Amino acid sequence: xxxxxxxxxxxxxxxxxxxxxxxxxxxxxxxxxxxxxxxxxxxxxxxxxxxxxxxxxxxxxxxxxxxxxxxxxxxxxxxxxxxxxxxxxxxxxxxxxxxxxxxxxxxxxxxxxxxxxxxxxxxxxxxxxxxxxxxxxxxxxxxxxxxxxxxxxxxxxxxxxxxxxxxxxxxxxxxxxxxxxxxxxxxxxxxxxxxxxxxxxxxxxxxxxxxxxxxxxxxxxxxxxxxxxxxxxxxxxxxxxxxxxxxxxxxxxxxxxxxxxxxxxxxxxxxxxxxxxxxxxxxxxxxxxxxxxxxxxxxxxxxxxxxxxxxxxxxxxxxxxxxxxxxxxxxxxxxxxxxxxxxxxxxxxxxxxxxxxxxxxxxxxxxxxxxxxxxxxxxxxxxxxxxxxxxxxxxxxxxxxxxxxxxxxxxxxxxxxxxxxxxxxxxxxxxxxxxxxxxxxxxxxxxxxxxxxxxxxxxxxxxxxxxxxxxxxxxxxxxxxxxxxxxxxxxxxxxxxxxxxxxxxxxxxxxxxxxxxxxxxxxxxxxxxxxxxxxxxxxxxxxxxxxxxxxxxxxxxxxxxxxxxxxxxxxxxxxxxxxxxxxxxxxxxxxxx
Amino acid sequence: xxxxxxxxxxxxxxxxxxxxxxxxxxxxxxxxxxxxxxxxxxxxxxxxxxxxxxxxxxxxxxxxxxxxxxxxxxxxxxxxxxxxxxxxxxxxxxxxxxxxxxxxxxxxxxxxxxxxxxxxxxxxxxxxxxxxxxxxxxxxxxxx
Numbered sequence: 001x002x003x004x005x006x007x008x009x010x011x012x013x014x015x016x017x018x019x020x021x022x023x024x025x026x027x028x029x030x031x032x033x034x035x036x037x038x039x040x041x042x043x044x045x046x047x048x049x050x051x052x053x054x055x056x057x058x059x060x061x062x063x064x065x066x067x068x069x070x071x072x073x074x075x076x077x078x079x080x081x082x083x084x085x086x087x088x089x090x091x092x093x094x095x096x097x098x099x100x101x102x103x104x105x106x107x108x109x110x111x112x113x114x115x116x117x118x119x120x121x122x123x124x125x126x127x128x129x130x131x132x133x134x135x136x137x138x139x140x141x142x143x144x145x146x147x148x149x150x151x152x153x154x155x156x157x158x159x160x161x162x163x164x165x166x167x168x169x170x171x172x173x174x175x176x177x178x179x180x181x182x183x184x185x186x187x188x189x190x191x192x193x194x195x196x197x198x199x200x201x202x203x204x205x206x207x208x209x210x211x212x213x214x215x216x217x218x219x220x221x222x223x224x225x226x227x228x229x230x231x232x233x234x235x236x237x238x239x240x241x242x243x244x245x246x247x248x249x250x251x252x253x254x255x256x257x258x259x260x261x262x263x264x265x266x267x268x269x270x271x272x273x274x275x276x277x278x279x280x281x282x283x284x285x286x287x288x289x290x291x292x293x294x295x296x297x298x299x300x301x302x303x304x305x306x307x308x309x310x311x312x313x314x315x316x317x318x319x320x321x322x323x324x325x326x327x328x329x330x331x332x333x334x335x336x337x338x339x340x341x342x343x344x345x346x347x348x349x350x351x352x353x354x355x356x357x358x359x360x361x362x363x364x365x366x367x368x369x370x371x372x373x374x375x376x377x378x379x380x381x382x383x384x385x386x387x388x389x390x391x392x393x394x395x396x397x398x399x400x401x402x403x404x405x406x407x408x409x410x411x412x413x414x415x416x417x418x419x420x421x422x423x424x425x426x427x428x429x430x431x432x433x434x435x436x437x438x439x440x441x442x443x444x445x446x447x448x449x450x451x452x453x454x455x456x457x458x459x460x461x462x463x464x465x466x467x468x469x470x471x472x473x474x475x476x477x478x479x480x481x482x483x484x485x486x487x488x489x490x491x492x493x494x495x496x497x498x499x500x501x502x503x504x505x506x507x508x509x510x511x512x513x514x515x516x517x518x519x520x521x522x523x524x525x526x527x528x529x530x531x532x533x534x535x536x537x538x539x540x541x542x543x544x545x546x547x548x549x550x551x552x553x554x555x556x557x558x559x560x561x562x563x564x565x566x567x568x569x570x571x572x573x574x575x576x577x578x579x580x581x582x583x584x585x586x587x588x589x590x591x592x593x
Numbered sequence: 594x595x596x597x598x599x600x601x602x603x604x605x606x607x608x609x610x611x612x613x614x615x616x617x618x619x620x621x622x623x624x625x626x627x628x629x630x631x632x633x634x635x636x637x638x639x640x641x642x643x644x645x646x647x648x649x650x651x652x653x654x655x656x657x658x659x660x661x662x663x664x665x666x667x668x669x670x671x672x673x674x675x676x677x678x679x680x681x682x683x684x685x686x687x688x689x690x691x692x693x694x695x696x697x698x699x700x701x702x703x704x705x706x707x708x709x710x711x712x713x714x715x716x717x718x719x720x721x722x723x724x725x726x727x728x729x730x731x732x733x734x735x736x737x
Contacts, residue, residue: 365650369677383614417677
């Protein structure tokens with residue numbers, strides 16, 4: 001439980017770290033670059049819009065100026081009496097219309113009482129009286145005049161361009177009317193994106209062109225933006241009007257900067273609009289361009305969306321990878337830890353075994369001598385009992401049996417102590433080139449007597465070309481003797497059986513198999529056969545050290561020992577030992593003894 | 594009649610005594626020694642020891658050293674090593690130093706007896722050959 005928490009803690013920290021390290025620069029780049037790009041892009045867009053607006057402002061100003069200039073040229077060129085001739089006016093109107101694409105609707109001459117003296121145009125205005133019209137009063141106050149848009153007598157939106165003619169002590173106004181729709185087109189041409197549109201307002205906040213959308217609600221604030229808070233009272237000085245066409249005009253016109261602002265959109269909460277505005281007509285009108293921010297910066301929004309999607313997917317994959325990597329790493333760590341633990345356990349085990357071995361050796365040695373004495377003494381009793389003086393009584397027989405038993409048990413002690421000693425000291429570790437086949441021959445000879453009594457046939461299936469191995473022969477002898485004796489013991493002596501020892505060359509190793517046809521080893525036992533002091537033999541028959549000694553020896557030589565078995569069929573022990581680097585034992589192998 | 598003279602050398606006194614009784618009962622003449630040094634002394638004092646039964650592990654002079662000394666001083670005396678080790682190594686060491694054979698403790702009396710007899714036979718054979726060689730020598734001398 002504790003360990004699991006420990007590992008999951010490491011996993012969490014690792015994951016967090018990976019995500020942080022991977023995401024932080026990504027996010028930083030995204031934010032910084034995004035901000036910079038947005039800034040640059042927005043200023044570019046605004047700049048572009050400002051340019052567009054500026055150009056149109058110039059166009060419109062030029063248009064108005066041209067109209068006014070034409071009118072002045074006409075007024076200055078001809079004597080004013082001629083303007084009373086409607087036919088002449090019609091001629092002039094045609095010329096103007098040809099010049100200005102039909103935007104000039106009509107022309108008229110108005111006297112200082114506001115009565116129209118002559119008229120040419122589509123409307124039958126005849127001797128209309130303009131004495132009370134705002135434009136007339138204003139026009140009379142200055143040399144040149146351009147009115148705001150108004151409905152007038154004709155009931156259609158239009159505005160008037162007028163110039164004053166002084167003659168015969170009277171003042172006349174030569175005026176022409178500009179078609180609102182035509183003028184509107186000049187402004188309507190500014191259409192950018194889906195929502196970008198332009199319109200003109202005057203100082204009173206009245207639309208001079210038709211905006212494409214409903215903007216009445218905040219025209220007031222726009223007006224304030226263009227002219228400041230107190231724009232409603234447009235007291236233009238006379239001199240200003242006189243300078244309308246003067247040399248200062250251009251400076252003045254350009255002096256009004258093009259302003260771009262981003263304002264909240266009152267119609268759509270949360271949305272903002274861009275307003276680009278500039279003054280027209282000497283500050284009396286304002287050209288305002290409006291576009292939804294979202295529309296104006298659509299390319300930026302698209303880019304941002306793509307970036308956000310990439311970022312999201314990137315983050316997702318980073319999370320995923322972080323999870324995978326940390327899980328894998330922690331798993332490895334866990335495995336490594338477990339391996340280390342196992343290694344530690346093995347080392348401790350080995351240490352225990354070693355000290356146990358030393359202890360055993362000491363005990364064995366100390367016990368061996370008393371046991372030897374006991375056996376000799378009992379032997380002496382046995383010798384004495386053979387004297388005639390004791391006769392053949394029942395007690396003598398009993399003592400003889402007892403003495404024999406002491407001898408048997410002494411032998412048993414001897415076997416145990418000898419095995420303990422050999423367990424403790426794996427002697428003569430000096431390695432030399434060993435021909436396994438010869439060694440097997442010797443060991444089989446050693447155990448042949450035992451095999452004969454146990455009714456067991458020992459077969460040798462030996463590879464004549466077996467590679468030599470580098471090992472300690474005495475230790476290998478011990479291993480083989482142990483395995484063969486075990487194999488013989490595994491076979492029921494009444495039924496008899498076979499033990500087969502085979503050798504073969506493996507890949508860089510020499511394999512030795514010791515197979516018997518005995519009772520086999522149950523699975524539960526199979527796992528423990530190499531454990532020290534584990535034995536299935538009856539008490540007194542085995543020490544449980546044989547196979548663990550074998551295991552130790554083979555492991556020390558860098559080899560492997562394993563066993564497989566099925567109950568009733570028999571067991572096979574496999575040993576593989578690394579072959580020595582030298583040449584093969586070849587065809588000139590010594591004959592197996 | 595005791596035809597074989599055996600010397601037992603072991604630091605375990607009881608073992609030597611018991612063994613001595615048993616061997617004596619089997620008509621062997623037994624000389625007892627309880628250390629390597631004592632064994633060498635007795636060999637010097639007592640004449641005609643045929644076989645020495647020598648324990649490998651003893652305090653002081655151990656079996657192998659004693660064996661080397663015996664072989665040096667009395668090359669005709671045969672030595673049987675007694676070992677407490679199951680290891681073949683100490684036995685092999687002994688054999689290399691010229692021991693006749695080795696036995697593991699505790700040993701079977703019959704085994705010991707047969708080994709002693711074999712050793713005695715070998716010694717007699719050696720002595721016989723030496724005697725013959727001497728006789729030849731004398732004969733040759735007389736002949737010259």
